[in-house]
Amino acid sequence: MEEKQRMNGDLRRRILDTTRHLLVSEGYNSLSMRKIARAIGYSATSIYLHFESKDALVHALIEEGMAQKYETLRSIAEAHREDVIARLKALCRGYIDFGIDNPEYYEIMYMLHPEQMARFPAEKYRRARRNLEVIVDTLREGAEGKLLYVEDPLVAASAIWxxxxxxxxxLFSRRMDVRVDREAFIDTVISQTLRSYIVAPEGADAGVSTV
Amino acid sequence: MEEKQRMNGDLRRRILDTTRHLLVSEGYNSLSMRKIARAIGYSATSIYLHFESKDALVHALIEEGMAQKYETLRSIAEAHREDVIARLKALCRGYIDFGIDNPEYYEIMYMLHPEQMARFPAEKYRRARRNLEVIVDTLREGAEGKLLYVEDPLVAASAIWxxxxxxxxxLFSRRMDVRVDREAFIDTVISQTLRSYIVAPEGADAGVSTV
Amino acid sequence: MEEKQRMNGDLRRRILDTTRHLLVSEGYNSLSMRKIARAIGYSATSIYLHFESKDALVHALIEEGMAQKYETLRSIAEAHREDVIARLKALCRGYIDFGIDNPEYYEIMYMLHPEQMARFPAEKYRRARRNLEVIVDTLREGAEGKLLYVEDPLVAASAIWxxxxxxxxxLFSRRMDVRVDREAFIDTVISQTLRSYIVAPEGADAGVSTV
Amino acid sequence: MEEKQRMNGDLRRRILDTTRHLLVSEGYNSLSMRKIARAIGYSATSIYLHFESKDALVHALIEEGMAQKYETLRSIAEAHREDVIARLKALCRGYIDFGIDNPEYYEIMYMLHPEQMARFPAEKYRRARRNLEVIVDTLREGAEGKLLYVEDPLVAASAIWxxxxxxxxxLFSRRMDVRVDREAFIDTVISQTLRSYIVAPEGADAGVSTV
DNA sequence: GATGAATGAGGATTCATTCAT
DNA sequence: CATGAATGAATCCTCATTCAT
Structure with missing residues (x-):
């Protein structure tokens, strides 16, 4: 019984993982049930034993991605509970790293045409918004502690996002100038993004201080 | 003869324009030669008289978009020839406005999976890079005039980009919190982005100055 | 043990009944083992414990329908043992009523394409013919008693059928003119059908007498 | 140009004819675009050049069948313009003959499950009703001339139908007793059906007169 | 310059059925 | 008794593309 369930779960996992890989290598547009099936060595029909439809499969993946992302951000926030500014930086870094490490989640989570995603139940999007909340909360806390200068936390969080x-x-698009160093680029993005919110310590020269 | 040629050109234009509209309304995924043909009232075959393939058609559109964008940015830069900082702000605003006004160009220019775009001749990408150069040049000029604080203009331009x-x-993804005001969001993005590069005028409080 | 058997029989019955309902609501074409299984809350495989194949299931249903129909007609005949003409009328009415009350039996018994039904064992059709015999017998009896005018009872029964x-x-096809009253239609069909067999009583005006 | 059109029309015809044949040999249920394509030696895709969908193809066939049937009945009515009773008999015979000669039309015109036919535009059904009108008109004329006894022509026509x-x-179902002679059966059906409407000539014995 | 005819490959999905458990 | 896993074949239909005209 337990073995069955594991087998069962295994295939479901393999489908999800294979789909993720295909999303990375070929993009959402050319994703097909047949290709997924071929890639896992099962018949296309078998996928339907685990997912009601292609949409359902993609939705499951999106949900999974959002949950993982939330978990990542949440644990980062927790790790930097004491230092708001460090937390904010870490969240930014974590956000970008998550994208780099999970391009497939990234593609389906943020890069699908709205037309295609209209079918994703609204309720699930609401849950997805939690991810933004982590940043909103941090900004709010920083503002209260006079460490951050934030007019409207929701707008600011959205802009940071x-x-x-x-x-x-x-980074994904492969359209960036090859001469740009990846790490320098990421650092620059983060410092550029956060500097405007960080209240400069006494005597600091805003134009020079590094974030 | 001239009329024919104009007709010819007209059809080519109509194909391009119709394709753009379809890209906006239905997304890249569901773009098909047949639909384009149906929409312009010609046979699908006719499209092949003007474009070698679907890829060629999309590529032509991408090129067109890049050219228009370049023209837009270039003329913005020209209009603010005297004031580097105003120019930079205007370029940012222009960049976002171009995206909002031309979602179809935007979709195919930046949101296609690299796999699908691999077929876009590399040489054309090089030309596309001119767009970034406009910002790079502005940053460089500002740095030389001590108006901007820029370590590496290419990296900074990429980060701004x-x-x-x-x-x-x-804005396109329709995944933004509805409570976020569009204009406030755009203003915040721009000020947040540029503030870290602008050398604070004497006596200014970095945390309060508006970009 | 007995309980099991009852359970067993119960499932078989539920399968048959559910199938009948599906036949009514969706038609033979869209009848599928999966749908049946889903409707009874069992796995599709379970149906195979009770029926060898989809054909076998349908055949069982056909047999059941024929048996029920036979029972219906037989008991009608019995109830009108004394009056041949009343019996004939009642049989006609009973035939139509059975169809109206059991559209699902009717659909599979008489409206399947012969090709699909070829697989129904010939021997069972022979049994099915008993239904016609009830009418044949009645006509024969009426002819012998000079109450009915019947040249060839088998042919006449077939024509009545x-x-x-x-x-x-x-009535099933929903293609009848909506202005036609259902009851009037049925009455007319029956009287139209039987009048030509009924020997007119002395002095009666054939054109006016009601059956 | 004209040749093209003929070619074009030819394939359309071949599709329709092949579909009719398949309907006869295998029934509506097992009709598939692929089978049709295979039977005519074309790719399945080609069918879609002539018919928008499977439904559209079947509908075209239904319409064609109804038109042909109407033409058949109309010309029969015309041929017996003078003699109402002969006309009625001929219409009955024509109706049955049409069915025998065109089993495929018959199958799709009258034997599809309503569920499946719901998609047939209502407007076309209205046109189909003309077929019944031919009989209704004949009955009405006969009633006016005191040749037929008809209470409600529409109901009577429906009952005859x-x-x-x-x-x-x-006859199609192959469920009829093999001992029943086909011609005798048909004659019996017609005489049985019409006798009740025909006003008996003076002195005739209703039970004996042949229709 | 324009098109109708034609197609092979592929799209998602459903089906009846088998098999091991 | 009951089922989950699995599948090959089939369903309708869409696609980009070619070719002869």
Missing amino acids: AALHGAVSL | AALHGAVSL | AALHGAVSL | AALHGAVSL
């Missing part, structure tokens, strides 16, 4: 998301996107 | 690109992406 | 079957078919 | 339809159905 935009910058991080853009960075990940560009 | 990332932020702007991320902003446009999010 | 045709009329009744046609009536049921049309 | 039922009998004829039932006869054709049974």
Whole structure:
């Protein structure tokens, strides 16, 4: 019985993982049930034993990605409970790293055409918003402690999100100038993004201080 | 003869324009030669008189988008020839506006999976890089005039690009929190992005100055 | 043990009944083992414990329908043992009513394409013919008693059968003119069908007498 | 140009004809685009050049069948313009013959499950009703001339239709007793059906007169 | 310059059935 | 008694593309 369930779960996992790999290597557009089946060495029909439809499979993947991302951000926030600014930096870094490490989640989570994603149940998007909340909360806490200068935490978090998301996107797109060092780019994005929110310590020269 | 040629050109244009509209309304995934043909009232075969393949058609569109974007940015730069900082702000604003105004170009220019775009001749990408150069040049000029604090203009330009690109992406994705005001979001992105490069004028409080 | 057997029988029954319901609601074409299984809350495999194949299941249903129909007609005949003409009328009415009340039996008994039914063992068809015999016997008895005018009882029974079957078919097909009252239609079919067999009583005006 | 059109039309015709043949040999249920394509020696895709969908193809066939049937009945009515009773008999015979000669039309016109036919545009059904009108008109004319005894022409026509339809159905179903002679059966159905409407000539014995 | 005809490959999905448990 | 896992074959239909005209 337990073995069955493990077998069962195994195939489901393999489907999800294979799908993720295909998303990375070929993109969402050319994702097909047949290709997934071929890649795992099963018949296409078998996939339907575990997922009701292609949409359901992709949705499961999106949910998984969002959950993992939330877990990542949440644990980063926890690790830097004491230092708001360090926490914020770590969250930014974590966000970008998550994108780099999980390009497949990234692609389906943020890069699908809205038309295609309309079918993703609204309720699940609501849950996805938790990810942003982690940053919102940090900004709010920093503002209260006079460590951060934040007018509207939600707007600011969204703007930060935009910058991080853009960075990940560009890294994926292979359209960046090859002369740009990857690490320097990431550092620059983060410092550029956060500096405007960090209240400069007494006597500091805003133009020079490094984040 | 001339009329024919104009007709000819007209059809080519109509194909391109119709394709752009379809890209906006239905997304790249569901773009098909047949649909384009149906939309312009010609046979699918006719498209092949003007474009070698679907790829060629999309590539032409990408090139067109890049050219238009370059033209937009270039003329913005020109209009603010005297004031580097105003120029930089205007370029950022122009970048985002271009994305908002031309979602179809944006979709195929930056949001296609690299796999699909691999077929886009490398040489054309090189030309596309001119867009970044406009920002690079501005940063360099600002740095020389001690108006901007820029360590590596190429990296900084890439980071700025990332932020702007991320902003446009999010605006398209319809995944942004509805409570976030669009204009406030855009303003925040731009100020957040540029503030770290602008050398603070004497006596200014970095945390409060508006970009 | 007895309970098991009852359970066993219960499932078999539930399969048959559910199949009948599905036949009514969705038609033979879209009948599938999976749907049946889903509807009874068992796995598709379980159906195979009770029926060798889909064909076997349908055949069982056909047999059941024929048996029930026979029982219905037989008991009608019995109830009108004394009056041949009343018996004949009642049989016609009973035939049509059975069709109306059991559309699912009707659909699989008479409306499947012969090709699909070829697989129904010939021997079972022979048994099915008993249904016609009830009418044949009645006609023969009426002819012997000079109450009915019947040249060839088998042919006449077949013709009556045709009329009744046609009536049921049309009622099902939803292609009948909506202005036609259902009851009037049925009455007309029956009187139209039987009048030509009934020997007119002395002095009666054939054109006016009601059957 | 003209040749093209003929070619074009030819394939369309061949598709329709092949579909009709398949309907006869295998029934609607097992009709598939692939089988049709295989039978005509074309790719399945080609069928879609002439018919938008499988439904559209079947609908075209239904319409064609209804038109042909109407033409058949109409010309029969015309041929017996003078003699109402002869006309009625001829219409019945024509109805049955049409069914026998065109089993494929018959199958899709009257034997599809309503569920499946729901997709047939209602407007076309209205046109189909013309077929019944031919009989209704004849009955009405006969009633006016005191040649037929008809209470409600629409109901009577429907009842006649039922009998004829039932006869054709049974002939197709291959469920009729083999000892029944086909011609005798048909004659019996018709005389049985019409006798009740025909006003008996003076002195005739209703039980004996042949229709 | 324009098109109708044609197709092979592939898309998602459903089906009846088998087998080991 | 019951089932989960698995599949090959089939379903309709769409696609980009070619070719002769």
